Structure formats: C-alpha cells, structure tokens
Amino acid sequence: MRKRLSALGLIGVAALVLTGCAPAAQETAEPTDTQTGAAEAVDPVTLTMWSWRTEDIDKYNTIFDVYEAANPGVTVEFEAFLNTEYNQLLATGLEGSDGPDLAMVRAYGGVQALIEAGQLMAIDDVVDTGSVEQSLLAAATGRTDGKLYGVPFATQTLQVFYNKRIFDELGLSEPTTWDEFTALNEAIAAGGYTPLALGAKDSWMLPIFHEIVGAARYGGPEFREALLAGTKDFTDPDYVASIQIVNDMTKYMVDDVIGVAYADSQIQFTAETAAQFPGGSFELGSFTEAGLDLGVYLVPTPPNSVSNKPISAGWADGSFAINKKTENEDAAVKLLNWLASPEFGQLFVDEVKQFSAIKGLTYSDPVMNEMNELFASGPTAYINLVDMRYGEPVGSTLIGEGIQSMFLGDMSAAGVATKLQDGIATWFTPGA
C-alpha cells in the first residue's frame, strides 16, 4: 500500500513540474494587425457570430440575409451553442485563435471576466449607440475602465400577467390604486382561484417578485442613484418596507408557497388555477403558447411609496460584442453599427419576438406593445441583477435566500435587508 502511494505521489510531482512548465499563462491578447484598406468593401468577408440562442438560428439567419443583401460580399455565419455551455465555449474560443468575429455576451457581471481578460474590443469611438436605450448600456460597460464593449440586444421587463378570462368571469379589472389591488386579490381568492402564482422554492424568482410589488415603495431609480452614490444603503427604511410587502403578499398565494417550484407556479397559471403571475417578459412566449388570454399591468404604488407612479424594472439580457482578435475588424465594426440601428431593432422585434434595446420600435403583438409602453412609463433597473452582480456573493442570491428565510419565519424584512447589505458590502464600494 505504502509503496503504491509513494509511486503515485512521484507521478503527481512529475506531472506538477511538467504543467508548471506548460505555457498556461498568457499575456494580454497581442494586438492584431488591423488591415485598413479601401478594398475591404469589395473583398468577400465571412463574419462568424456566436450565440447561445439555439432556438433562434433561423430567425437570425433571416435577419442577416437582409444585411448580406445590402452589403454584397459580406456573409454572416450565425452559430449557436448550448446555452448552459456557452460561457465556457466562448471564453475558450476568445482565448484561442479559432474564436468568432462577433459574439453574444452576457450582461453586466456576466461579461466582466471577458472584458478584464482583454478579449473584447472597446467600441466607444467606432460604434454609434445613439438609438439604444441609454440606461441599458451599463450591461456592456467595463466596470473598471468605464468603456463600452458591446451593443445590448434584448431586454426583459417585470410586470404582473393576468388571465383575462378569469378576470371577466369574476367581473374584475386592472387595479389603479393599492386599495383596488388588495380588493382585487381578495375577490380572486373569494372566487376560488389563487390570486398570485409564485415559485418561492426557486430563490431566483423572489427578487423578481420583490421588484414587481416593491419597486415603487422603495423608489426605483431615485433609490438606485442614492445607493450607487453611497447616500443610502439596503437597510434604508423604505427598502425594508418594500421587502415587508413581499411577506404581506403571501396571504394571496397557496399555502406552503415555499415548497412551490418555479415550474409549478407556471403550471398554476397556465392551468388557470391561479389568476395572476407576477413575472418577467420572458414568460410571454410560453403563456401565449398555452392559449391564455393575457393582460398585463404594473402593481399600483403601495401606501407611503417613495415613487408617485408604478414602476417596471428591466434589464438587458445580453449584448453583441467584437472579438479583439478578429481579423475582420472593419467589417465587424460595420456590422455592429448595424446591430445598433433601428433597422435591425425592428427586424429583431418582428422576427425574434423579444424586446429590443433599441428605442422607438413598434411591436405587432398587442401584449408586447403594452408591456413596452408600461416599461417606458416608469422604467427602473433591476438593481440586484444590474448593479449587484460584480462580485461574490451576488445581490439577487442574497435577497432571494433572505426572502426564503422570511417566508419560513426565520428572518424579518429588516434582517433580509441587512443580509443583503452585509453581503454586497464585501465587494461593493458606493461611489466607485
């Protein structure tokens, strides 16, 4: 036994020495020789773009056909990879020599590693982002250098979905005041339906619910500004009160909501046992497919709200970025400029049927159009995702776990706020 062990140890040491010598370390990506020449418009160029949207390959091909038709000689190859493996694939691809020219990158904290590693091209001076909703550019901005590294392509917004058939059956309508909202929930419960479907077992859903019912109470964009500047933190009484609202809402959910999975809550809504689903715009597809007659509204301002109007939190889902090592820099920059244009935005909206980051588009789907208008009427950033994902632990995990503890009766609203503040304080410095 001992002999075998020491032999194993020897091999281990040998391998350690070997890998120590291996060229694992790399300097920052060496600058590529950028070919600036007038001929690039004529030369046939093939641009590859990587994505995690395997479900949208055909749609993007249709979109890029339009670009190819307007730009003879340019071919855009759209390659999509499994969502869950994409981050690793992209990091490896960008590090080596066989990466794409352009890529979809994750938003906010999710893109910082690529930026810090010097794998993406800064685009402040070469891409016109005037048509992009400016508040979303933070999604692709380097946290340490403040430079822009991508063009956000899709956004998500938060609101309450409701089942129009159930509302009609019970003679109910969209609430415009907090009292109406409370009365509405009581009436739904009296009508034999669950007022609110929520998957509290999946902690990521809870900060989303908190934004939907509580953003107006803590003050949305004003609070965010104060938080980032350092004049307020999460233990602010208004923020604590907004978490308390989440707890107060449990009486409108099924018993033991803490055991309900996110997928179960979707079933509650699509099987029409629950009348309302507070959730993100990403639910729209599956709810529409389930054949529901959908309505959307924003939760009216709770009593003592800081904000005087209902608020819809939103965020960018990801961005298009350029690989710093691309050999087709000019063509890539030109394409990225197009991806920041209203022309692309409208194609994206019509084909991919998601919310675009480009301003002033029209949505053919009436529900999407309404959601877009609701967001435009009171937009704010989903703070715990947008600003609190640049370190470990991330804000959304902290508040999600905190709210679970609160539902279990182990933590007060103030305790949740303190947990959140203490957690992010380990890496977040206001005013930075």
Next chain:
Amino acid sequence: MKTKSKSHGAMPVLIGMAFVIPALILFSVFILYPLTTALSYSFFGWKGTLRGDFIGLENYVTIFTKPPFDEALPNAFSHNLFLFAGAMVFQNSIGLLLAVVLHKIGRLKRLFQTMFTLPYLVSPLVVGYLWSLMLSPLFGPVNATLKAIGLEELAHPWLGDPTTAIWAIVFITAWQWIGFPMLLYGAALGGIPEEVSEAAEIDGAGGVKKFRLITLPLLLPALGTVTILTFIGAMEAFPIPYAVGGSTGSPAGATDVMALLFYRTAFESGDVGSIGTSSALAMLLFLFIFGVAVLLRTSLARAERKIYG
C-alpha cells in the same frame, strides 16, 4: 491481502512497461493533468480567463474567511457529512437487510435484485426532478395521498421546509442507490462458504448470533468498499441536490452541498477571480475525499488482517 504476482519469466520488464503506457497516457491526460492544472490555478489571481500573479494561498484564505464562503462552506460541508451519515444509516443498512433476505429466499432473488437496482439505471438528475414533482405541495401525489387517506396533518411542503428538504435528499439518494450496496453485499454473502455457516450452527449459534459472529465479520471487505464509495458519493453529491434545490440549495441554503457551492463559484459568480477561488474549493474537496478514503482503506486493511490473520 498479500498477493504475490511474480511474473513467470514470460515477459521482460520493459515490454511489460510498454503495455502500461497507453493506460498511463490516458490517466495522465484525463486525470492527472486536469487535477494538477486545477492545483496550479488555485495559487494564482485571475481576471476572467487571464491568469494574474502568483498569490500563494490567498484563494484558500478567501474560501475560509470571506463571505459568502465563510458561511456557505461550513454549511455546505456539514450537509455533505449529513448525506454520508444518512446514507450509511439508511441506504447501507437497508441494503444489507435486503441482501440478507434475498440471499435467504433464493427463489425470486433475480427478480427482486433487478427491481431494486432499476432506479440505479436512471440519471440521478431525472430521479431528482421526478421526486421534486412527487413532493410538490401543489400537484405532488405524496401529499395528495396523505390527504386522501385522512393524514392531512402529515402533508407537508417537503422540499420547502429546511428541516425536511435535506432529509428528502437523503431519501431520494437512498431510493436510487439502494440496489448498489444490496448487490455488493449479496455477492459477498454468496462468497461465504457453507461450511463455515454449518460449523457455526453445529456449535450452537442461532440466527442472530451467527449473523453477528460469522456473517458480519466475513462481510467486512464488502462493508469497507461500500463505506468508501458511499463516502465519495456523498461528498461529491451534485445532480440530486441540484434537481431538488437548484444551484443555491433552496430553501435558504438548506440543501447546499460542496459541489453546488463549487458550481456557483465557478459558473454563476460575478467575481472575475472566480477561477482561482473555485479551483481552491475543488482542490480542498479533492484532498479531503482522497485523504479520508486512504485513511478508511488503511484502517480497513488493518481490521481485515486482524480477522483473516
């Protein structure tokens, strides 16, 4: 066990070595290399995939002292130990009981063996999802059955309550793996010579006494193997906890385990230095598993020597 296998002079040592080389290459490329790379990664600072300066043990200090690790690590680790204890107490003892019973009945042995081992063939991720559906407070048949037979008091959000969620994982794991100890014990039972049993009976040993004094000691090698493999399985638990509680170990971290913590740190963290900290976590887990497994193996070998002489 002293098996002396001196070659019979048929093969020169060098040629023998040549036969080992393919396996050695595979082992080096797929096991040693990644392992040592992870080890080296854990000593560096990271910016995304860009390796920074050598920082010695700083990543290790981080995972012991800085939030969220200072709370998450002991929490997750204690759950791994709990899963191990739970598996030893329930999965392995029931497995042993089943093996003994099946060994006795003989007739339908094959049928039952197949039945008990069947869940073992399904992906643990699938098993986890199936059970989370079974235990759902809304649509789950478990609570529905309890309510239907008048035991409404017992109906419970099994996966939503921190005190029952971890037990649910112990149960689901046992449900899936029960066939494994049963098969190993069954094989070992089959290997106990009839003569020993008969001799004990002639000497007047009854059922229980015979089991305690003859069967159990002779099962020791199988017991050791099962213990070590259970230990490794419990320490590396991932698919079932992931399917049941998600990557954060819901509710409120009550089902968090080391592999989930590693997963979160490596793939879901907003921290640009996460390769360093996650490598440190992985190394720590590996060293612990390796260390304890070696320790268990040596102490078992000693115990076996005592018995077999």
